[in-house]
Amino acid sequence: MRKIECIIRQNKLEDVKNALGEFGINGMTVTNVIGCGLQGGKTEFYRGNSYQINLLPKVKIEVVIPDAKLDQVLDIIVKNAKTGQIGDGKIFVTEVSSVVRIRTGESGEQAI
Numbered sequence: 001m002r003k004i005e006c007i008i009r010q011n012k013l014e015d016v017k018n019a020l021g022e023f024g025i026n027g028m029t030v031t032n033v034i035g036c037g038l039q040g041g042k043t044e045f046y047r048g049n050s051y052q053i054n055l056l057p058k059v060k061i062e063v064v065i066p067d068a069k070l071d072q073v074l075d076i077i078v079k080n081a082k083t084g085q086i087g088d089g090k091i092f093v094t095e096v097s098s099v100v101r102i103r104t105g106e107s108g109e110q111a112i
């Protein structure tokens with residue numbers, strides 16, 4: 001299993017969520033986040049103090065999927081989150097060693 005964490009534009013959440021749903025992905029976690037990427041981290045000085053001025057609001061989606069669905073899920077996210085402008089976001093993929101559905105005790109892909 002893999003966990004996909006993608007950080008995308010807020011106004012792309014509905015499209016990505018709906019497309020994942022149509023593909024049969026049901027479970028996901030969505031969080032409002034702030035962050036910066038390649039253009040970020042610039043510091044502006046004001047009255048002797050420095051401020052990070054470019055942490056922009058984004059949305060993070062976390063979704064755990066079977067390995068077999070990885071490529072298609074990545075495609076779906078890119079297609080639905082892309083504008084072609086800077087700040088479209090990023091996708092991180094990690095391996096997940098176990099999942100347990102608390103209600104039933106099921107584990108592994110059965111529990112996703």
Ligand SMILES: Nc1ncnc2c1ncn2[C@@H]1O[C@H](COP(=O)(O)OP(=O)(O)OP(=O)(O)O)[C@@H](O)[C@H]1O
Nearest residue numbers: 007034035036037038039058085086087088089090
């Ligand atoms: N290396 C990283 N580690 C963790 N989070 C990141 C990283 N890069 C980007 N992010 C997150 O993704 C969001 C969007 O990043 P962004 O799309 O601006 O990436 P980028 O590398 O600057 O690409 P682009 O040049 O297209 O803007 C950031 O606000 C941040 O939350």
Ligand SMILES: [Mg+2]
Nearest residue numbers: 037038039087
């Ligand atoms: Mg950027």
